[in-house]
Structures are given as structure tokens and as C-alpha cells.
Amino acid sequence: MDINKILEKELNLKKFQIENAIKLIDEGNTIPFIARYRKEQTGEMSDVQLRDFYDRLTYLRNLVERKDDIKRLIDEQGKLTDEIVTAVNNAKTLQEVEDIYAPYKQKKRTRATIAKERGLESLAMMILLSRNVDLSKEAENYIDEDKGVDSTDIAIDGAKDIIAEQISDDAEVRKYIRENALNHGLVVSKSKDENDTVYKMYSDFTEAVKTILPHRTLAINRGEKEGILSVKIVVEDEKMIEYIAKKYSGKQNEGNENILLEIAQDSYKRLIFPSIEREVRNHLTDIAQERAIKVFGQNLNGLLLQPPIKEKVVMGFDPAYRTGCKIAIVDKNGKLLDFTTVYPTEPQNKIDESKKILKKLIEKHKVDIISIGNGTASRESEKFVAEMISEIDRNVSYVIVNEAGASVYSASKLANEEHPDINVSIRGAISIARRLQDPMAELVKIEPKSIGVGQYQHDVNEKRLTEVLDGVVEDSVNKIGVDINTASFSLLEHIAGISSGVAKNIVAYRDENGDFGGIDELKKVKRLGPAAFKQSAGFIRIPNASNPLDNTGVHPESYEACEKIIDLLNYTMDDVRDGKLDDIDSRVKKYGFVKLCEDSDVGNATMKDIIEEIKKPGRDIRDSGIKPILRTDVMKLEDLEIDMELSGTVRNVVDFGAFVDIGIKNDGLVHISEISKKRINKVSDVLTVGDIVNVRVIKIDLERGKVGLSMKNVKQPKADV
Incomplete structure (x- = not known):
């Protein structure tokens, strides 16, 4: 099995991309590092492509490993043949491999194994391999009360059970029925509750297995789990039974067609189809879950990369009814200035009193924006806020922010460390304020799956969800870069190559020695070795470093080449620091892009990245996005x-x-x-x-x-x- 060729064909990649990507991954490089700093080697594969590549590579490697295991296990039984080896080697999926292994797998006691213990296997073989068998007469030879065979009927039934299980273990039969179910089967759901409205669409629902949309699969699964829907896969049963009977009937057992048809029906209905139906349902669920997880990841990426609102004093407003609305005011850097609780919503409805309290706080701390969480009582709170700001002279606006996960953060160990003396309920308002100022820095403090942006996220595989979302967070953080002198350890631990322990060591080093002055100082951090430095250095920013390149996405390994580029274009490092490279594109064009690459020994893709980075040190790609909508009035x-x-x-x-x-x-x-x-x-x-x-x-x-x-x-x- 040539994994490289399979990847090349499936992912439409070139040979050099496959070989280099595998080599880089096996060397322990992180996906963000490979995507950003090894573009020439991978043909500029993106982080998304690389993660898909890694998933498929892992599957294929597991497939190869399982094939070897199965050949070994069958060989240990002395039953490995050239035909089995060929079948295993040609199998393209784990399911196909397991089908081949099924007849050799140690089974629990079944009707067939009991029949074999009773010595009925030769009677079964007689049905399969002898013509015109007089079963009643032959079965008399197998009556043995000590073995529990009291009659010819018991003997015949046992023989039939043995053949039924043999058919059920036939990889070719299972593949035929599975493919038929996948390509021509129907998903059918019926409601058990005529008064149900939630799953009304699926109360009498039929759709092809091949075309059913992922979100419908998850909806049907949930309805079934809640006991409202009954769900089944429907195929042409008679066609399947006819196929089995024909496959097992021939000249060698001429005259036994009727009993073989009976066995085929039993094998199909009792053993094969229930198993295939589970496989098809699991297959649909896997597809649906993977799609839901992907949507969740894309939505999370959108949240993380929302443009920050900088240099503004923000009032975080966490809406509620009975327990009151929690208020927290943070300065331009996210530092908590003040907090309180007001009761403008039901049942208290202390609107005037709440306005009076908040107006004083707005004036005292010069609040610019009110950030309102979008949870319970959000719209009532929005109406109250809109009324209040219309009554004050100061120019204040409000914005509704996604508050998902704020309560999870509030009760977390991290929140307790950040605000040990602040009530848990107030911490949510702090988070709501800060996630307007810098969504990514705040959201990374929350377990990704707790940020509910997706569909049916509670119905998917939790391990896979966590794996994908962690990758999304890592890619998002590294796209932006992190100011090492201001970032929390919860943000630093998402930098490529930086573990949670090392992130805490960075903060500890900063607390003890003050701000980092340059990227090389990072090497002094405890447990941050050469490998971690290589992976992380390009994603770290140091705004006031003596070397302006330390505040760019240029990797230290390219500093020498970058300095040569700057010199060849008749610039200085001071020009980079002062942002005086406005005409760099015209200078590059005049010099010649290809010649510049050759003279500085830099690849085309890396050259493009270096030029973009030195144009504007410290640039934040989020700043070019469309800022959140600031409102001053509410609509009905x-x-x-x-x-x-x-x-x-x-x-x-x-x-x-x-x-x-x-x-x-x-x-x-x-x-x-x-x-x-x-x-x-x-x-x-x-x-x-x-x-x-x-x-x-x-x-x-x-x-x-x-x-x-x-x-x-x-x-x-x-x-x-």
C-alpha cells in the first residue's frame, strides 16, 4: 500500500508536497510553523490543508498497521493463505479489513458456535457441498441426547445456523449489501408522538442515504435518542436475499436451493442487515458529526478573528432577570476599574435606580462603549441601555457581543487566579467587556467546546470536537501573533511549540525580569529549548525591541536574509522601525522580484511574506476587518x-x-x-x-x-x- 500515491491522488497534491509534508510532520514540526515558514517545501499548503492532510495520513497509517496485525493474527491460527493476503493488501478501508478478519475473530457463544460444539458442522457442509441432500434422513445420524441434539429438527436447525453465520462472515456479501444500502438505501423516520412539534419535519420522513444532509442526520438521531422518532434504513430486502442465495447455490449443491434460500433469508434478516444498518447509520453519523465539527471550527475561527475595539473604556453588561444584571468596567488595557449589580429587568424593574447608578459610573470612568451579552434578558437590557444613553451628554454607544462561555470562564480556575477577590457572577461581565476589546485574548481562556457556535455540538464526538477546535484556536492565535510582554499564559500556551508549563514559565520570567527586550531572550526561559524556540519564535511579537524584526512575523532564521533584502532595496533598519517603506513595492519591481530572491537566497513565497511583514511591523490582520456595529437605539x-x-x-x-x-x-x-x-x-x-x-x-x-x-x-x- 503506497500511502504517498494515495494522498497524491485523493488530495490532488504533487509528489514533492507529499514527501516534504510527511517529513516535516514526522520531524515534530507544528502545523502553524509548517504552514507559515516552510511554504517552499509544501507548495504553500495552508494550515487547513495541512490538518486535513495530517488526518488522512494518520488514517492510512493506522490502516497499514491494522492490516499487518490482522495478517499476523490469522497466521497465528495457521489459516493465512495467499488469497487472504491479497484481499487484505487490496482493502481500502478499515471496514473492509475488519470484514476479512470477521471469520477468524474469536466469537462469543452464538447459535452457530453451539451447533459446532454439537458436531453439526459436517451436516452443514453436506448442505453446501452435496447434491439433493435428504436432510431429514441425514440428520438422524447426528441425534445425540448427550450433546443436546434430541431430534432431527434440532440437528437441521443447527446446521442452518452454521451456514447462516458463515454467510454473515463473508466479506464479499457484506460489501455488496453495504454498498447497496449506501447507494440505494433510504433513511425512514416516523414519529411515535402525534403531538410532537419539535420533530414535525421528520414525523413521516424519507430521504436517500446517499443524499441526506448532515444536519438532518443529527436531528433524526436526536429525535430517536429522545424517544420521539423511530428510524430505520430501508433497502430491497428480496434483492439482497436473492443475491446471497444465488452466490451460495450451484452445481455442487444442486437440489438444495429451497433450504439455501431459507438460510439466506435467516442470515440476512437476523445477522447481516441489522449489522449493516448499524454500520450505515454510524457512517451517516460520522459524516454529519465531521461536518458539524467543521462548521463549529469555522464559526469559532470567525469569533477569534473578529476585529478588536482598541483604546476604549468598556462597560461589560451581563444581562439577567431575577439575580440582576452584573456590571464591570475595564480600562483601555482590560484592567478592572469598577463593578456593581443593577436590577432594571423583571421582576424588580428598578429602571430609574439602575440608570442613576450606571450614569454615575459612565461619567466617573469616561466609558466609551457598553458591551452587552447576548444571553437571557439581552434584548430587555438593550432597550434599557438605549434609553439610558439617550439621556446623557457623553457620546456612548453599545454593542451586542456573543457571551457564550462567559459563565464557564467565571467559575474556572483561571478566572479565580485573575480575580480572586471578585464574585464569580461579576467575572462574566469582565469577560463580556474584554471580549469586545480583544476577542481572541479573552476567548482562548474558555474551553473551545463551551463557545456554542455551531449546530448540534452536543451530539458530536467530544474527543474529535476538542481535537479540531484546539487546532482552530492554535491556527488563529498564530495567524495574529502574540505580544509576549502583555499576553496571559492562557494565550501564550496556544503559540506553536509552547506548552502550558512553558507558557507559565514565560510569564514567571517576565514578572521577575521585566519585559523581554529581544527575541533571543526567550531562550533564557526555563524548559524553552531549541525546538520550542524554532517553532514559536516567528509567532511572537516584541513591540519595543531594539531589532524591529522582533515585532514582525519574520522568523529569526530569516533575519540575515531579511537584512540583506533591506540593504539591497536601499533601506535601513531604522526605516523599518519608523514605517518608512511606503514605496517598497515599486523598489522591488524596479530591482526585479526574481533577482531579489536569487541575490538574497530566499524562496518566492518567503520573499512575499517578508516584504509584507517589514512594511508594517506589529501589524494585526484583524484591524483590516469590519468593526462590530455600534448602536445607540433599539428596534422592535x-x-x-x-x-x-x-x-x-x-x-x-x-x-x-x-x-x-x-x-x-x-x-x-x-x-x-x-x-x-x-x-x-x-x-x-x-x-x-x-x-x-x-x-x-x-x-x-x-x-x-x-x-x-x-x-x-x-x-x-x-x-x-
Whole structure:
């Protein structure tokens, strides 16, 4: 089995990309490091491509390992033949390999194994290999009361059980039925509760296994788990039974067709199809879960990469009803200045008192923006805030932020370490304020799966979800880079090559010795060895370093080449530090890009990255994004009109569309068919959580409180360039 050739064909990659990517991964390099600093070797594979590559490589390596195990296990039984070796070697999936191994796997006591213990195997072989068998007569020879064979019927039934299990273990039969179920089978669900409204769509539902959408699979699974739906896979049973009977009937057992048909029916209905049905359901679930996890990851990436609101004093407003709204004010750097609790919502409704308290705090701390969590009582709180800021002279606006995971953070060990003397409930308001100032720095403190942006995230494989989301966080953090002199250890531990322990050591070193003055000082941190330095150095920023390259994404291994490039273009390091490279593109063009690469011994891809980095040291790619919508007034559903155009924030992306916050109580839905005039296969290819979009109202349902939106024929906002 040539893994490299399989990867080359499946992933449409070139031979050198496959070989180099495997080599780099096996050497222990991280995905962010490979994606960013080994572009020439990988043909500029992205971090997403590399993670998909790694997943497939791991599967294929496990497949090879399992093939070797199975050949060894069968050989230990003295049953390994050239035919089995060929079949195992040609198998393309783990399922195929397990099918081949099934007849040789040690089984629990079954009807067939009991029949074999009773000495009925030769009677079974007689049915398979002898013509016109008079079973009743032959079975008399197997009656043995000591073995529990009291009659010819028991003997015959036992022989049939042995053949039924043999058919069930036939890899070719299983493959035929499995492929038929996958390609021609139907998923059928029925409701057990005629009053159910949640799963109404699936109360009498039929769809092809081959085309069922992932989110429908997960919905059906949940309905079945809750006992509301009954679900089954339907195929042409008679066709399958006919196939088995034909395969096991021939000249060698002519005259036994009727009993073989009977055995085929039993084997199919009792042993094969229930197993295949489970496999197909598991297959659909695996596809659906992987899709849901991918959507979750893309949404999380969107949240993490939202543009930060810098240099603003923010009031975090954590809405609630009975327990009151928690308030926390943080300065421009996220430091807690003040906190309190107010009760402007039901049941207390202390609106005037709450306004008075908050107006004083706004004036005292010169608050610029109020960050309101989007959870329970959010819209009531928004109405209160809009009223309040209309009554004050100071220019204050508000924004609704995704508060997912704030309560998880509040009760965490990290939150306790950061704010040991602050009540747990107030910590959530601090998080809501800070995630407006720097979404990524705050969100990395929360376990990714607790940031609920996706579909059916509670119905997916938790281990796989954690694995993928951790990768998303790592890639997002390393795309931005981290200021080593201000970052918390919870942010530092997501830098490529930096473990949690080393991240804490970096903070400890900083506390003891003051700010890092240069990238090489990182080597003095306890347990941060050469390998960790190599992986992490390019993703670390030091704004006030003596070498301006320490505040860029240029890797230290390329410093010498970078300095040569700067010199060849008639610049100085002072020019880099002072941001005086405005005409660098024209100088590169005049010098000749290819010649510049040759003269500095740098690859094309690396050269492009170096030039972009030295143009603007310390640049944050998030700054070019569209900033969150700041509001000063609140809208009601009744204020909407058909064809009204509004700006909104994408709050969630699912397979059938995107939910957009347009400032009313419930988010509006942009169905996938209303996103673009062009056909869209996946919503996540176009939209992600946190995107600012312009929409048009196309449907208003006052009774159900729902709004339909469209992005067609609506001019979309542009990011800063």
C-alpha cells in the first residue's frame, strides 16, 4: 500500500508536497510553523490543508498497521493463505479489513458456535457441498441426547445456523449489501408522538442515504435518542436475499436451493442487515458529526478573528432577570476599574435606580462603549441601555457581543487566579467587556467546546470536537501573533511549540525580569529549548525591541536574509522601525522580484511574506476587518418593513443558512438560497460568525417572532485595506 500515491491522488497534491509534508510532520514540526515558514517545501499548503492532510495520513497509517496485525493474527491460527493476503493488501478501508478478519475473530457463544460444539458442522457442509441432500434422513445420524441434539429438527436447525453465520462472515456479501444500502438505501423516520412539534419535519420522513444532509442526520438521531422518532434504513430486502442465495447455490449443491434460500433469508434478516444498518447509520453519523465539527471550527475561527475595539473604556453588561444584571468596567488595557449589580429587568424593574447608578459610573470612568451579552434578558437590557444613553451628554454607544462561555470562564480556575477577590457572577461581565476589546485574548481562556457556535455540538464526538477546535484556536492565535510582554499564559500556551508549563514559565520570567527586550531572550526561559524556540519564535511579537524584526512575523532564521533584502532595496533598519517603506513595492519591481530572491537566497513565497511583514511591523490582520456595529437605539419587530435594508452581525452559521443579529429580539435567518445569486454549496464558504453584513427584510412573522432576510441585491460592507 503506497500511502504517498494515495494522498497524491485523493488530495490532488504533487509528489514533492507529499514527501516534504510527511517529513516535516514526522520531524515534530507544528502545523502553524509548517504552514507559515516552510511554504517552499509544501507548495504553500495552508494550515487547513495541512490538518486535513495530517488526518488522512494518520488514517492510512493506522490502516497499514491494522492490516499487518490482522495478517499476523490469522497466521497465528495457521489459516493465512495467499488469497487472504491479497484481499487484505487490496482493502481500502478499515471496514473492509475488519470484514476479512470477521471469520477468524474469536466469537462469543452464538447459535452457530453451539451447533459446532454439537458436531453439526459436517451436516452443514453436506448442505453446501452435496447434491439433493435428504436432510431429514441425514440428520438422524447426528441425534445425540448427550450433546443436546434430541431430534432431527434440532440437528437441521443447527446446521442452518452454521451456514447462516458463515454467510454473515463473508466479506464479499457484506460489501455488496453495504454498498447497496449506501447507494440505494433510504433513511425512514416516523414519529411515535402525534403531538410532537419539535420533530414535525421528520414525523413521516424519507430521504436517500446517499443524499441526506448532515444536519438532518443529527436531528433524526436526536429525535430517536429522545424517544420521539423511530428510524430505520430501508433497502430491497428480496434483492439482497436473492443475491446471497444465488452466490451460495450451484452445481455442487444442486437440489438444495429451497433450504439455501431459507438460510439466506435467516442470515440476512437476523445477522447481516441489522449489522449493516448499524454500520450505515454510524457512517451517516460520522459524516454529519465531521461536518458539524467543521462548521463549529469555522464559526469559532470567525469569533477569534473578529476585529478588536482598541483604546476604549468598556462597560461589560451581563444581562439577567431575577439575580440582576452584573456590571464591570475595564480600562483601555482590560484592567478592572469598577463593578456593581443593577436590577432594571423583571421582576424588580428598578429602571430609574439602575440608570442613576450606571450614569454615575459612565461619567466617573469616561466609558466609551457598553458591551452587552447576548444571553437571557439581552434584548430587555438593550432597550434599557438605549434609553439610558439617550439621556446623557457623553457620546456612548453599545454593542451586542456573543457571551457564550462567559459563565464557564467565571467559575474556572483561571478566572479565580485573575480575580480572586471578585464574585464569580461579576467575572462574566469582565469577560463580556474584554471580549469586545480583544476577542481572541479573552476567548482562548474558555474551553473551545463551551463557545456554542455551531449546530448540534452536543451530539458530536467530544474527543474529535476538542481535537479540531484546539487546532482552530492554535491556527488563529498564530495567524495574529502574540505580544509576549502583555499576553496571559492562557494565550501564550496556544503559540506553536509552547506548552502550558512553558507558557507559565514565560510569564514567571517576565514578572521577575521585566519585559523581554529581544527575541533571543526567550531562550533564557526555563524548559524553552531549541525546538520550542524554532517553532514559536516567528509567532511572537516584541513591540519595543531594539531589532524591529522582533515585532514582525519574520522568523529569526530569516533575519540575515531579511537584512540583506533591506540593504539591497536601499533601506535601513531604522526605516523599518519608523514605517518608512511606503514605496517598497515599486523598489522591488524596479530591482526585479526574481533577482531579489536569487541575490538574497530566499524562496518566492518567503520573499512575499517578508516584504509584507517589514512594511508594517506589529501589524494585526484583524484591524483590516469590519468593526462590530455600534448602536445607540433599539428596534422592535414591529418597526420592520418588507424590503427594509439593515446592517447586522452573523451570530451563527449552520448548513441551511446564517442567523443575523439586526437589533431586534430574535436573530433573523438568511437562508442559504438568499445569500447570493450564485449557487452556494456551503454557507461557511461565504459567511462566518462575527461577519458584518447588509441584509434586506423579505419576510416578517409577527406571531412567531421570526424574520426572513436576504443578502441578494444588497451592497455589502467592505473591510479596510
